[in-house]
Amino acid sequence: MGQKISLKRIITWTGCNVISYGKAAGSSGKYISSISTDTRTIKENDFFIPVTGENFDGHDFLADAVKKKCCGFAVDTTHKKSLEYAKANSDPRVWEQLIILEAAGTLSFLLDIARNYIRRFNPLVIGVTGSAGKTTTKDFIVNILSPAFNIKYTPGNLNTELGIALSVLEINKDTQFFVVELGMRAKGQIEMLSKTVNPDIGAITSIGASHLEFFKDVNEIALAKAEMADFLKEKGGVLFLNNDDEYTGFIMENVSCRIIKYGRNNNLEYNFLEKGADSSGRYDMELFNSDRKVNEFVVPVPGYHNMYNACCAAAICSYLGVDKSTIKNGIEGTAAGENRMRIIEKGGKIIINDCYNASPLSMKCAIDTLKTVAENNNCRSVAILADMMELGSSSAELHFETGKYLKNKKIKVLIAIGEISKNICMGCGRETKAGENEKNAGRILPEVYHFKDSGSFADSARDIIKPGDCILVKGSRANRMEKIIDFL
Template sequence: MKEKLKIKDLLSWTKCRLISGNPEKYICSISTDSRTIKNGDFFIPITGENYNGHDFIEASLRKNACGFVFESKYNEKLKLWEKSIKTKNLNDLIILKSQNNLSFLNNIAYNYIRKFKPTVIGITGSAGKTTAKNLLVNILSKKRKIGFTPGNYNTEIGVSKSILEIDSKTDIFIAELGMRGKGQIKLLSDICNLNIGAITAIGQSHLAFFKDLREIAMAKAEIAEVLYRNNGVLFLNNDDQFSDFIEKKVSCKTIRFGRNNNIAFNFIEKNTDDMGRFMFDLLKGSKKIANIKLNVPGYHNLYNACCAAAIALYLDVDSKTIKEGIEEAIIASSRMEIIKRKGKIIIDDCYNANPLSVKRAVDALVLISKKRNMRSVAIIGDMLELGSNSSGLHREIGGYLSEKKVDVLIAVGNLAGDVCKGFKNNINFNNSKIRYYYFRDKKELSGKIGNLLKNRDLILIKGSRANRMEDIINLV
């Protein structure tokens, strides 16, 4: 936390109750993880599906936390916590009681960001939001004092903690907004107090929580409610099938980006190198702004770059800075990351997976394999949270792999067997080079993978986060 907070202000912001401590004192830093807590941190225990942060309050005090907040339903535990404080004067500790600690954290962030009033940009989408965010961060950080959500900090916890890292000198805050259900984008947008929003793409993600793609589009469009209130603007991917649908549903101003010089911000792809990294012209309307080369493979990343560039141009960033920001950007690990190993090339796109992102990664695999004359190998894991049509969507991916003429499919996981079925049903058995294999888990794969791969293989590894597909990299 960059700016210390007076306890009295926290009480006002969160409507919590002061149990002990001086309301005129300050909190200098907070922590939601007792494992990484530092001397003087204020501990906010969060309750999740598989854990309860209240179980670690004593551990936080042993590490010299300055205090903690607890939820009122754990009121009976207060005496136990007090007994465990042997070396501290209870009155020296800051102890607060709230109704819900996640709401407590969110309310702090909500008020904290309004205290400093930076320009706030929120990026969401079923695919591409992290890359678009990282590209924009790299552009804007060259000229402005910015804050942003690092890594995968795109939830209520991550976004709120990231907000607390800004200060009075921060001009711009850039937030990646994740979603697992209705109302989440609205909540995150409201916490952040957005001025600018962007939706990168709508795809088949988190279908376990939504009826169909239209519901997903509506949930993403929640970003526009705060934008309308703040007289802000929403950037939409002109080539996404739901851009017209979203534009009709929202009340805020919209701006389009994409592959079409009849729209506000657009690109024209030129060529690609042998690693699938595209060169493109960036245009504002019909006016060429810059010629740029991506440093990450995949045609889909042209859209992510155009999204970032469009927002930067809207903020009056010069073309030289935009070009340098995109070309020099370091893309997050396990997101189309290229790894060279033992004569093979690995495309590490392990971070997460849904049907849209898998198809995009497969397109890049096929493109690079043709450019470099390498055998294409797709190691595909389960795609989670796809709801009742999960089996059909996995088969669809298998069919897509076959359609794109991927040479070798290695499917890993309980659900990935359907990828094999889809691949097999569409395979051209006249092509003797095409192979497919199925393994129930990574352990079963580990004993066989050495016999399946060859020198000069180009290997895509992709699957949902829970699969930890990155473990397979060490087997190659």
């Protein structure tokens, strides 16, 4: 944690009830120097906040936290039995030393602490959200700002309430910028996160059908992503929007904060010009401020779509007054994230590892990248695609559309894995039996294979995949597609 917090402040910020100040504390003047939400990594004198997930409840581990010498813990008002169990299974001499606070929702308790904590130090907050590209854009911004400024940020893809709150608590009096990725699975979540971090600058990288299961349509997703705009307006902040995204106009009709658009149109305040891609699909691009060239750099993460992410990051940092060379070095020094557009050369094959997750929008971007890299290396293009999750009643249609897109891009081979991915095969023009290929007979269609799971594909991989192939591997996180790379 960046700086210790007095127990008195925590009580004031959260409105919690005090069950025990702890015998050693004597009063509410005691300080909390570190907060933990995981008893697997908790350290001595940490204050434990048990949170509840889909498959776990941190309250089940209160006794473990006590045994590991936490200084105290919070407990939800609905978990009195968990409190009783922990007390019964703890040393009474240790128990009487503990700070115990009762809150109406432990996650809300943590968010209340984070919201008030960040306002004590007031760094400039840059919030990035979007259906695709938000992690890469955040990474670009972080790499640009890090050499010249004292910054904190959400690491990896810690873009949920829990990850963001814990990242906020790393801020200290010297922090100048806090760069935060805002994830979303439901309406109101961006509003909650924006309320916590209070952004000065926002960016929406793209809008697509991610998590459509939880929304009526993509318009509703766009409105949910734009929930941060009200907080930007209050602070006189600015929202950066991708001018080439089809939902940007809709967002602009529904927000009232200041907007700066970026994209390919040279009439925009920030725009870019593509200069071509190398054999790994990495693009050289020029950045313009209105009609004046202000920078040129190679985007180190493959894919045409990543020029938009680089443009967004460069535009934000240019707006903040960061100099040209710092922006260029920051962009070019950014590595692809784990399982995100990583190029691997293995056994005479080029593998594009984009296994981290998948949505209809990111699938299309990945297929575009496959086409570019395959053509630039004179390779046969092979797409190994698995089910996309959380698409609700539109799932079959969106998988079908992915197949149509793949066919139109003239990808040579499709290997679809998973029950829902049969619809990708159908979008290519036909359905196959499990593991069976139907030849093209001269038609502009890919060879199509379907397997129920990655294990059944492993048995046939060597018969399908050949040296000289360029292979895209992609699917939703639940499919754990990275394990396929081991037997390619």
